[in-house]
Amino acid sequence: MGSVLLAAMVAFLLGAVVVGLAVVKGLFPLPGPQAETAQKAAVRAGSLPASAPAASPAALAEHQNDIEGRMATLEERLDTLNAEAEAASGNAARAESLLIAFAARRALDRGAPLGYLEDQLRLRFGNAQPNAVATVIAAAKAPVTVDQLLAGLDSLAPSLTETPANTGAWDRIKREVSGLFVIRRDATPSPAPQMILGRARILLTAGRTDDAVAELRRLPGAAGATDWFAAARRYDDAHRALDVLETTAVLDAHALRDAGGQAAAQPAAAGD
Numbered sequence: 001m002g003s004v005l006l007a008a009m010v011a012f013l014l015g016a017v018v019v020g021l022a023v024v025k026g027l028f029p030l031p032g033p034q035a036e037t038a039q040k041a042a043v044r045a046g047s048l049p050a051s052a053p054a055a056s057p058a059a060l061a062e063h064q065n066d067i068e069g070r071m072a073t074l075e076e077r078l079d080t081l082n083a084e085a086e087a088a089s090g091n092a093a094r095a096e097s098l099l100i101a102f103a104a105r106r107a108l109d110r111g112a113p114l115g116y117l118e119d120q121l122r123l124r125f126g127n128a129q130p131n132a133v134a135t136v137i138a139a140a141k142a143p144v145t146v147d148q149l150l151a152g153l154d155s156l157a158p159s160l161t162e163t164p165a166n167t168g169a170w171d172r173i174k175r176e177v178s179g180l181f182v183i184r185r186d187a188t189p190s191p192a193p194q195m196i197l198g199r200a201r202i203l204l205t206a207g208r209t210d211d212a213v214a215e216l217r218r219l220p221g222a223a224g225a226t227d228w229f230a231a232a233r234r235y236d237d238a239h240r241a242l243d244v245l246e247t248t249a250v251l252d253a254h255a256l257r258d259a260g261g262q263a264a265a266q267p268a269a270a271g272d
Contacts, residue, residue: 097124098249104136105242111143121245128248132241139238144231149204152228153197153216160221161193193219209236 100120107114114121114137121133153160196215203212209232216222216229 101245111145114140132244135241144235156225160219
């Protein structure tokens with residue numbers, strides 16, 4: 001058994017020696033660097049996909065048109081979003097301005113000072129309606145309320161319904177006679193002083209100051225109520241100015257300003 005193993009080992013060694021001699025003699029050449037490089041390039045070339053055929057001009061033009069169409073759609077969408085944002089900003093400034101005008105009206109009706117509303121009125125309406133803003137601010141510094149006007153009218157009622165003592169005899173007689181004989185239609189308001197006072201109170205309560213003043217000027221003692229008429233005029237002027245500000249906020253907001261003093265963005269007109 002040992003002799004067999006020894007013979008096998010000797011045969012293996014002899015074979016290795018023979019192969020080594022053959023390689024040295026050039027009978028079995030080893031692959032060189034160039035062969036390895038060529039082999040690797042062949043492997044890489046086999047692993048790459050075949051190049052795509054060149055696109056035709058028609059296909060390129062169609063692809064370009066598709067890109068341009070998408071860009072136009074995106075630009076249109078951006079324009080729409082910008083218009084919606086500007087409209088929302090303009091509507092917000094308009095609503096805020098209207099709330100400021102409402103708050104100023106409430107302050108005047110209560111005879112309270114404007115406080116911070118004074119600056120807001122100047123900021124938001126000063127450019128659009130400077131005269132109305134100045135009138136409201138001046139009225140707030142010496143406020144006149146409906147309750148004050150009614151109380152003043154009640155205190156003046158006796159002097160309003162009586163003929164002044166300095167009235168001439170002839171004027172007094174004419175007034176007395178005209179009060180005795182009055183011909184009027186059923187729909188015509190009564191000229192009796194107490195009836196006039198009653199109508200004036202109703203008109204004042206309804207906010208119709210001008211009509212109340214017109215009624216009271218018909219009374220015999222109207223000349224002695226100049227201070228009351230002046231107060232009624234200030235009340236009426238202030239509320240007319242507030243009407244102007246509210247109308248501006250709703251219908252004519254081109255010159256309104258937002259809380260930062262910037263011009264309020266306005267929605268684009270239809271068809272633009």
